[in-house]
Amino acid sequence: MSIRVRFFASLREQMGYSEKSIAFEGLATVSDVLERLDKARILDAQVLYAVNMEYANSDTPVKDGDEVAFFPPVTGGGP
Amino acid sequence: MSIRVRFFASLREQMGYSEKSIAFEGLATVSDVLERLDKARILDAQVLYAVNMEYANSDTPVKDGDEVAFFPPVTGGGP
Amino acid sequence: MKVEVCFSALEPWAEIRSYQERRKDLDGKFGATACFIGTMRDFNDGDGVSRMTLEHYPGMTQRHLEKIAAHATERFPVLDVLLIHRVGELSPNDPIVVVAVWSAHRGAAFDACRAIMEELKSTAPFWKKEILETGARWVAKNTPG
């Protein structure tokens, strides 16, 4: 019963790790996942959320085994 | 003392020739050139004018040695 | 800038690549390349087309294409423009026109590439005669983009 949490780019560097597994108990939404992590640090970064590789928001529900990702604004493509 | 007159595409086929030389005497504008030719046939074709390879209109002045071209709407490029 | 009327088979990708390679001075300066290739189809206006003749006005056509390319570099912040247009006898699937625009940022390249095509379609002296099963016809008018 766990959630896989992943971080990318500057947020990964800020957090100091790229992923961690957290216990699922007590988690209903992305918001709850955030509460369990170092929330202040994450929110500083205008962070975007994804649940199972789809964009999500703080109200998006999570279930056991989900992958929840946090990352900064995207910067792909050419100039 | 002459003007070189040229026709392109469907207008060339309609006229039956691609170019002719006409005497300059009495020609002040493209309009005058048109009068000297088979005007009705040319005007039927929504024709465009060029003088010395620049787009022109019926009031554009012509001088001895000029090249005056008449052609239908252009259809270059891809679909 | 390279502007050309092309009398034999046009190879768009080779043209763009080799032109870009020649512009070594632009290396690292351009972030965006927008291209357009117009290609002959085997149908038009509901009819099958087996061949096409592209007529032009030698001299005026070249001069006018140069004007169109220069006009785009005046209107948009672009670094370079390549514009080549085919004339003569064409078969379906033959490239007709290639436009490539290099710029620092993407907006200018997109804008200039499209503006060149629109100006070309409405003003460059070219005329298409299509060969159908039932005979030949001149294309009467270009459609707006």
Next chain:
Amino acid sequence: MKVEVCFSALEPWAEIRSYQERRKDLDGKFGATACFIGTMRDFNDGDGVSRMTLEHYPGMTQRHLEKIAAHATERFPVLDVLLIHRVGELSPNDPIVVVAVWSAHRGAAFDACRAIMEELKSTAPFWKKEILETGARWVAKNTPG
């Protein structure tokens, strides 16, 4: 449709040409091909950039690029889309992204190609880290097109 995350040097012209050659079924059907190539510059925001790392989210990036390409085919009457985006270590002048769109008429190809780039820039999970003389920095935000 071909959508790919590319881990080694990207060759835009070869990619477009070889993909088009494989789509023999489109021969004679498309009249328009619009392409965009994004290329790494040696400057950004007033600073010289010597190298760049492009990070992505394996899995989500691929899926999201496929969505963007599919979205364009729903919104515009296009025949096919090619979309390839580079990741990893890049040097100035390296191609970053290639988009190619085939359609019967030019308007749809231009519209779709640009729409794909705008959606990609604002939503596709890629992150750029630039190496400057003075150190490394993450690009904070994409500029609008």
